[in-house]
Amino acid sequence: MEVAKTIESVRAVVKAARGDGKRIGFVPTMGALHIGHISLIEAAVKNSDFVVVSIFVNPTQFGPGEDYKKYPRPLEADLEICEKAGVDVVFNPTPEQMYTAENVTWVNVDKLTETLCGRSRPGHFRGVTTVCAKLLNIVAPDVAFFGQKDAQQAVVIKRMVADLNMPMEIVVCPTIRESDGLAVSSRNKYLTEEQKKDAACIYKSLQKCREMSKAGTTESETIIAEMRKILSQATSMEIEYVSIVDAESLQNLDKIVGKVLAAVAVRIGPARLIDNIVVDTGKQ
Amino acid sequence: MEVAKTIESVRAVVKAARGDGKRIGFVPTMGALHIGHISLIEAAVKNSDFVVVSIFVNPTQFGPGEDYKKYPRPLEADLEICEKAGVDVVFNPTPEQMYTAENVTWVNVDKLTETLCGRSRPGHFRGVTTVCAKLLNIVAPDVAFFGQKDAQQAVVIKRMVADLNMPMEIVVCPTIRESDGLAVSSRNKYLTEEQKKDAACIYKSLQKCREMSKAGTTESETIIAEMRKILSQATSMEIEYVSIVDAESLQNLDKIVGKVLAAVAVRIGPARLIDNIVVDTGKQ
Numbered sequence: 001m002e003v004a005k006t007i008e009s010v011r012a013v014v015k016a017a018r019g020d021g022k023r024i025g026f027v028p029t030m031g032a033l034h035i036g037h038i039s040l041i042e043a044a045v046k047n048s049d050f051v052v053v054s055i056f057v058n059p060t061q062f063g064p065g066e067d068y069k070k071y072p073r074p075l076e077a078d079l080e081i082c083e084k085a086g087v088d089v090v091f092n093p094t095p096e097q098m099y100t101a102e103n104v105t106w107v108n109v110d111k112l113t114e115t116l117c118g119r120s121r122p123g124h125f126r127g128v129t130t131v132c133a134k135l136l137n138i139v140a141p142d143v144a145f146f147g148q149k150d151a152q153q154a155v156v157i158k159r160m161v162a163d164l165n166m167p168m169e170i171v172v173c174p175t176i177r178e179s180d181g182l183a184v185s186s187r188n189k190y191l192t193e194e195q196k197k198d199a200a201c202i203y204k205s206l207q208k209c210r211e212m213s214k215a216g217t218t219e220s221e222t223i224i225a226e227m228r229k230i231l232s233q234a235t236s237m238e239i240e241y242v243s244i245v246d247a248e249s250l251q252n253l254d255k256i257v258g259k260v261l262a263a264v265a266v267r268i269g270p271a272r273l274i275d276n277i278v279v280d281t282g283k284q
Numbered sequence: 285m286e287v288a289k290t291i292e293s294v295r296a297v298v299k300a301a302r303g304d305g306k307r308i309g310f311v312p313t314m315g316a317l318h319i320g321h322i323s324l325i326e327a328a329v330k331n332s333d334f335v336v337v338s339i340f341v342n343p344t345q346f347g348p349g350e351d352y353k354k355y356p357r358p359l360e361a362d363l364e365i366c367e368k369a370g371v372d373v374v375f376n377p378t379p380e381q382m383y384t385a386e387n388v389t390w391v392n393v394d395k396l397t398e399t400l401c402g403r404s405r406p407g408h409f410r411g412v413t414t415v416c417a418k419l420l421n422i423v424a425p426d427v428a429f430f431g432q433k434d435a436q437q438a439v440v441i442k443r444m445v446a447d448l449n450m451p452m453e454i455v456v457c458p459t460i461r462e463s464d465g466l467a468v469s470s471r472n473k474y475l476t477e478e479q480k481k482d483a484a485c486i487y488k489s490l491q492k493c494r495e496m497s498k499a500g501t502t503e504s505e506t507i508i509a510e511m512r513k514i515l516s517q518a519t520s521m522e523i524e525y526v527s528i529v530d531a532e533s534l535q536n537l538d539k540i541v542g543k544v545l546a547a548v549a550v551r552i553g554p555a556r557l558i559d560n561i562v563v564d565t566g567k568q
Contacts, residue, residue, distance in 0.1 A: 007449060104394040105413075105447035111388045129389075130448075137449040163389035164414075165291060165421040 001082060002089040007138050010091040014052060014139055017088070022049035026141035028132060031055040032072040032186035033081045036176040040145040041085040043173050052139050053082050054091040056098060061127030067270075072189055091139065098134060107133045107164070109156045115250045116152045116263055117274060120240055128153055129160050136166055143169040149176075149183050151261055151276040155250060175275070177203065183275045190271040198234035199273060202264050205230040205242070206277045209262040213279050218255045220244040223262075231266065240265035240272070247278050257283050285366060286373040291422050294375040298336060298423055301372070306333035310425035312416060315339040316356040316470035317365045320460040324429040325369040327457050336423050337366050338375040340382065345411030351554075356473055375423065382418060391417045391448070393440045399534045400436045400547055401558060404524055412437055413444050420450055427453040433460075433467050435545055435560040439534060459559070461487065467559040474555040482518035483557060486548050489514040490561045493528070493546040497563050502539045504528040507546075515550065524549040524556070531562050541567050 004010035014024055025048025027040045033055075044051045055078055062068035075092070082090050106126050112118075113125035136144060146154045154172045161170050176184045181203030182196065191199060205227040212223045227242050245252055247259040256279065263276040288294035298308055309332025311324045317339075328335045339362055346352035359376070366374050390410050396402075397409035420428060430438045438456045445454050460468045465487030466480065475483060489511040496507045511526050529536055531543040540563065547560040 011451070100446075102443070103447045104396060105444050106392050106394065107389065107448070108392055109389045134447075134449045137451060140451060159386070160389050162384075163387045163418075164391070165418045167295070167421060167424060 001079075001087055003079065004089055004091050005093060006097060007093065010052070010089060010138060011140075013089045014050070014141075017050040018140075023143070024048060024050050024052060024139070024141040026052045026054070026136070026139045026144040028054045028056075028135050028144065028146075030057045030071065030186070031078045032074060032189070033078045034176075034184050034186060036147055036149060036184040038081065038085055039176050040147060040173050041082070041087060043171060044143075044145050045086045047145075047171065048141075048143055050089075051087045052089050052091060052141065053087045054093075054135050054139070056091070056093055056131070056135070058098070058127060058131040059095055060099070060130060061124050063121055063123060066121075067187075067190075072186060091135075098131070106130050107160060109160050109163070112152070112156050112159055112250050115245060115252070116241065116243055117265060118152070120265070125153070125156055129156060132157055133160065133164070133166075136161070136168060141168055143171055145171050145173055147176075148172050148174050148278075149185065149275065151263060151278075152250060155248065181207070183273075185273060187271045187273060191268060195236050195268045195271070198236045199266075199268055201231050201234040201237065202266060202273060202275045205264060206262050206275060209244070210277060210279050213256050213260075213281060218257070218281075220253055220256060223256070227262070227264070231264070234268075236268050238267040240267060256281055285363075285371055287363065288373055288375050289377060290381060291377065294336065294373060294422060295424075297373045298334070298425075301334040302424075307427070308332060308334050308336065308423070308425040310336045310338070310420070310423045310428040312338045312340075312419050312428065312430075314341045314355065314470070315362045316358060316473070317362045318460075318468050318470060320431055320433060320468040322365065322369055323460050324431060324457050325366070325371060327455060328427075328429050329370045331429075331455065332425075332427055334373075335371045336373050336375060336425065337371045338377075338419055338423070340375070340377055340415070340419070342382070342411060342415040343379055344383070344414060345408050347405055347407060350405075351471075351474075356470060375419075382415070390414050391444060393444050393447070396436070396440050396443055396534050399529060399536070400525065400527055401549060402436070404549070409437070409440055413440060416441055417444065417448070417450075420445070420452060425452055427455055429455050429457055431460075432456050432458050432562075433469065433559065435547060435562075436534060439532065465491070467557075469557060471555045471557060475552060479520050479552045479555070482520045483550075483552055485515050485518045485521065486550060486557060486559045489526070489548060490546055490559060494561060494563050497540050497544075497565060502541070502565075504537055504540060507540070511546070511548070515548070518552075520552050522551040524551060540565055 025044035107129040158170045180200040247261040265274045309328035391413040442454045464484040531545040549558045
């Protein structure tokens with residue numbers, strides 16, 4: 001496995017692989033790799049011939065007061081995970097490699113970024129789309145893999161790639177969960193054992209949504225009230241949002257119909273956690 | 285010469301050429317081709333092995349009340365010019381090919397788009413950068429050619445390509461002029477003979493800037509006053525701006541130093557005309 005520190009070096013490695021007729025798979029990450037990331041890498045290994053993983057904690061997607069500085073950066077462990085998982089090259093640039101002093105260009109995806117996490121994290125998605133556009137242009141993969149855990153991010157990136165005619169496929173892989181249902185996240189490391197137990201409520205609330213929908217409830221308001229009840233049982237938890245939105249447009253729905261995304265964001269101690277499920281009502 | 289009407293078809297043709305090891309050159313245009321465009325195509329023919337020209341009047345770069353609808357679209361003549369000039373494929377999509385109803389993604393280049401034409405044409409550069417990002421992603425050239433006549437556009441596109449790490453080279457070619465100095469533009473067609481004569485003042489004013497700089501004048505204000513005097517001799521002309529800016533940052537300069545851009549925008553009758561020259565003072 002190679003570790004490329006510069007844009008030029010990762011481009012050279014990918015170019016050589018492409019020259020050999022290989023299909024390039026790409027998993028962009030911020031490191032602190034866990035079984036969620038590993039599942040993305042496994043999907044890349046299965047779906048392509050040459051796997052690139054980027055490890056870059058992107059400063060432009062963190063707001064002031066967010067956890068950019070303390071975001072975990074266990075590089076040695078990450079590289080070991082990549083090696084074992086069958087990655088061909090890790091791209092691990094410095095912030096200075098990725099952003100020069102002259103940088104003034106931003107990719108903005110409107111509308112889709114104004115709901116859910118976009119409300120409480122102004123500028124976050126602009127940072128995500130811009131760094132992803134850069135990384136996708138640097139690596140130029142045939143296919144890139146994102147996790148369903150960050151549902152809004154996945155929808156936004158798919159939209160960006162389609163809108164800007166970027167010549168690649170985007171694959172969204174299922175959320176990986178702990179045995180109690182908690183979605184695996186690098187930010188779970190911020191939690192105490194007690195807080196982690198409380199965090200399991202998040203998935204329980206999402207399951208409640210699925211159950212109620214199956215049982216025939218269609219009013220979002222009714223379902224959200226029940227979800228909030230479950231979440232409020234965890235005393236360490238502060239709810240940021242509980243939303244039921246159209247799975248593609250991410251716009252709020254009064255009535256559950258079609259493919260909907262039930263999404264939750266909470267704060268527990270120092271962590272901000274998000275999770276979601278897609279419920280396909282089968283109705284139009 | 286092929287004419288590709290769809291994204292898929294132009295991609296297929298370019299892919300085949302690339303497969304043959306050819307270097308792809310690209311000239312994006314809005315059609316109504318003139319000797320300025322031909323000079324770009326000639327540069328592409330010289331600098332690459334396979335030349336793609338796009339002809340697309342991009343709706344998103346026109347403001348309300350601007351000339352989107354009446355912008356000339358002489359497709360047959362344009363195709364003939366391309367054929368004669370040695371173009372391999374013309375990409376001529378419909379607006380519906382380029383923009384679907386779902387499009388919500390914009391590429392914004394900050395700062396550089398806030399001066400000069402950016403002031404009077406809000407949203408113009410957002411439309412230019414977005415369509416260029418799309419076209420560059422569709423054609424995926426090794427090198428693309430832009431004209432110095434649209435100096436701000438050239439600076440903005442170069443910045444975008446660098447900032448987003450788009451894997452291609454941008455070449456800026458010299459402005460082509462009529463014998464009286466008027467910069468060749470598709471919008472010159474809007475002028476009467478009388479107005480065209482008046483329009484020759486634009487280049488005269490730019491030459492004045494060069495002369496005064498050579499003669500040692502360094503105060504922008506002094507030079508701009510002289511340039512305005514020349515322009516105001518043409519009674520049909522309404523000055524939009526006369527600016528002296530840094531050639532890279534496009535920020536106003538009180539004193540001429542380094543490489544500066546002297547730029548003029550005027551309205552004559554139904555036409556808005558722009559022109560510029562770069563003056564290299566040799567000083568730091």
